Amino acid sequence: MHVGRCAEAHLGCPCRGDEAIHEERSRELSEARATADLSVECPECGSPTTPLSIVSWGNCRACRTAHSRSTHPLRW
Ligand SMILES: [Zn+2]
Numbered sequence: 001m002h003v004g005r006c007a008e009a010h011l012g013c014p015c016r017g018d019e020a021i022h023e024e025r026s027r028e029l030s031e032a033r034a035t036a037d038l039s040v041e042c043p044e045c046g047s048p049t050t051p052l053s054i055v056s057w058g059n060c061r062a063c064r065t066a067h068s069r070s071t072h073p074l075r076w
């Protein structure tokens with residue numbers, strides 16, 4: 001039995017194997033791809049970004065980079 005691992009988990013899919021959640025996200029993603037040439041505002045910083053970024057990460061690329069820095073600070 002195939003449990004729990006979604007092929008798109010590394011892309012930010014939150015379904016953990018739940019098909020309803022996965023379908024919902026797939027639909028949002030394909031809608032976002034269809035409008036990929038549109039520009040939307042990042043809900044965090046207000047900068048223009050793509051709908052795909054918002055669906056995938058909830059914010060723009062710059063915000064995502066900033067978050068990953070704050071949650072996984074570089075250690076030298
Ligand atoms: Zn999934």
Ligand SMILES: [Zn+2]
Nearest residue numbers: 042045060063
């Ligand atoms: Zn942003």
